Amino acid sequence: MIAINPAGTLRVFEHRLLEYKRVWRGTLFNSFLTPVLFLASMGIGLGGYVDASGSNVLGGVRYIEFLGPGLLAATAMQAGTFEATFPILAGFIWDRMFHAMYATPISPRDMAIGCIAWIAFRLTLITTVFTVVLVAFGAVRSPLIVLAIPVSILTGLSFSTFVAAFSATQRQMTKFNYIFRFLIQPLFLFSGTFFPIEQLPAFLQPVAWLTPIYHGVALARGLALGTAFENPAIFVVHAVVLVAFVVVGMWLVVRLFERRLVV
Amino acid sequence: MTGRGAGLGYHRRSMTDGHGTDLPLIHARGLTKRFGSFTAVDAIDFDVQKGEAFGFLGPNGAGKTSTMRMIGGVSPVTEGLLRVLGMDQKTDGPRIRARLGVIPQTDTLDNELSVRENLLIYGRYFGLRWSESGKRADELLDFVQLTERKDDIVDHLSGGMKRRLTIARGLINEPDLMLLDEPTTGLDPQARHLVWDRLYRLKQRGTTLALTTHYMDEAEQLCDRLVVMDKAKIVAEGSPRQLIAQYATREVTELRFPPGIQETLDGQLDGVADRIEWLPDRVLLYADDGEAVSVAVHDRGVRPETVLVRRSTLEDVFLRLTGRTLIE
Numbered sequence: 001m002i003a004i005n006p007a008g009t010l011r012v013f014e015h016r017l018l019e020y021k022r023v024w025r026g027t028l029f030n031s032f033l034t035p036v037l038f039l040a041s042m043g044i045g046l047g048g049y050v051d052a053s054g055s056n057v058l059g060g061v062r063y064i065e066f067l068g069p070g071l072l073a074a075t076a077m078q079a080g081t082f083e084a085t086f087p088i089l090a091g092f093i094w095d096r097m098f099h100a101m102y103a104t105p106i107s108p109r110d111m112a113i114g115c116i117a118w119i120a121f122r123l124t125l126i127t128t129v130f131t132v133v134l135v136a137f138g139a140v141r142s143p144l145i146v147l148a149i150p151v152s153i154l155t156g157l158s159f160s161t162f163v164a165a166f167s168a169t170q171r172q173m174t175k176f177n178y179i180f181r182f183l184i185q186p187l188f189l190f191s192g193t194f195f196p197i198e199q200l201p202a203f204l205q206p207v208a209w210l211t212p213i214y215h216g217v218a219l220a221r222g223l224a225l226g227t228a229f230e231n232p233a234i235f236v237v238h239a240v241v242l243v244a245f246v247v248v249g250m251w252l253v254v255r256l257f258e259r260r261l262v263v
Numbered sequence: 264m265t266g267r268g269a270g271l272g273y274h275r276r277s278m279t280d281g282h283g284t285d286l287p288l289i290h291a292r293g294l295t296k297r298f299g300s301f302t303a304v305d306a307i308d309f310d311v312q313k314g315e316a317f318g319f320l321g322p323n324g325a326g327k328t329s330t331m332r333m334i335g336g337v338s339p340v341t342e343g344l345l346r347v348l349g350m351d352q353k354t355d356g357p358r359i360r361a362r363l364g365v366i367p368q369t370d371t372l373d374n375e376l377s378v379r380e381n382l383l384i385y386g387r388y389f390g391l392r393w394s395e396s397g398k399r400a401d402e403l404l405d406f407v408q409l410t411e412r413k414d415d416i417v418d419h420l421s422g423g424m425k426r427r428l429t430i431a432r433g434l435i436n437e438p439d440l441m442l443l444d445e446p447t448t449g450l451d452p453q454a455r456h457l458v459w460d461r462l463y464r465l466k467q468r469g470t471t472l473a474l475t476t477h478y479m480d481e482a483e484q485l486c487d488r489l490v491v492m493d494k495a496k497i498v499a500e501g502s503p504r505q506l507i508a509q510y511a512t513r514e515v516t517e518l519r520f521p522p523g524i525q526e527t528l529d530g531q532l533d534g535v536a537d538r539i540e541w542l543p544d545r546v547l548l549y550a551d552d553g554e555a556v557s558v559a560v561h562d563r564g565v566r567p568e569t570v571l572v573r574r575s576t577l578e579d580v581f582l583r584l585t586g587r588t589l590i591e
Binding site for chain 1: 338390436
């Protein structure tokens, strides 16, 4: 369904890497700063209150242990979305790099897959740094946290693919604001990252199940706490949902890159 | 191997090896491009031979860019036949693109990368090794006189420098055919001449060029042969000299009048020249001897503000063929 031309895809990836050489220090520092700030304020500050209340609502899990892995997946969602907006649109309307690439043997398919591969690489850096910070904060119980990295990358990509496909249809950047404000922001706040979705009104809970972020957060949390394999069926469902989103998203982004460029 | 120019490791096949000399590099018959109900290119025929500089001259919206994009293998042919470098455009897009050098109408350089990096990465797109791409990049920077700016970020270059870099980029794969879409539009006169100079050198080396332009001086300077396009069709074809000989007289006498006077001349200029064109701001009198015409005008008591006798250009050809000027 998604035939990949490794040579063409690699060229597109290389191009992004060449651009990244100029800015990697800054972005890596950001990837480090974000979890430190969040875990310090919400994990330790807010978490201190929650844990001190003694209600044991989280079943013996400290709040920072509940929050940390969820935040990992949610951060991947935000980064994956952002990387699929402006940098993709730029290739069509600002520096028009995709048009330049299309004058070579590179195909729109190579461009789409190469760009998603690049985002996967960025997510790998971001989530790895994040995981290191989680461990440093003592917010992790199980070595299975290592598997939360690929889970978070998949979570990020389940957004990147669809958002990049959307970007490939745009002629200006105005609608990106809607995505951040009305999609990513609510998902970030209400998909089980900061509190269990059982706290949501009953009618909203099935909505959460339909989003990849809910499955990413649940899976990452299960891995960090070491409880993921206690119920293998649920583990598999979470993983299948994430993979399904990425596969459909990949197909869509390839199609929309082709539709944009082949005219 | 002939024509290996200094500073440009540009391998060229001689006219006798490679493909047969008779086979045109571009062969179009009934070539048509439609967007929905709009016909951008309407059943045009043309051939571009190896080693020639071939032009598509016409105003904006004539179908030049659509034609160019089809030749470039990035825009599907709606109808008709298009063979590029002996391959079918409909099925061999990537293989055709591998052997083309494309200079698009708007720059598509990566503004975040340096001048040299832009060439390097573009060479990679054609499957060159990094070392080979770097070697060619250095030679090409020399060719387009940008060696001193090689480490600058592209964003900091002037418009003319960006154009020259785009030309260098289009040469990184040692193309068999260069496609240039409005190569100097938007440049100041000095920058245009620098670009023309580089293109002229390529032409001298035997590189086949296909270019679009709405500047008649560009077409006259660079093109061995051209087609005049108007409203999606080809309306004339030939060398600049042939076209001028066929559709215009040797000279033109241009008369300009103070505002309001031109409209009152009713009939006074009849028969003074072979042909008369009335433009909103001036009157063009076509005759082989322009001086004689200006004397005749004076004898009739007509007193223009300025009289200019000049040679006919492709602009006059276009005016004759379409009744309109190229740049409106």
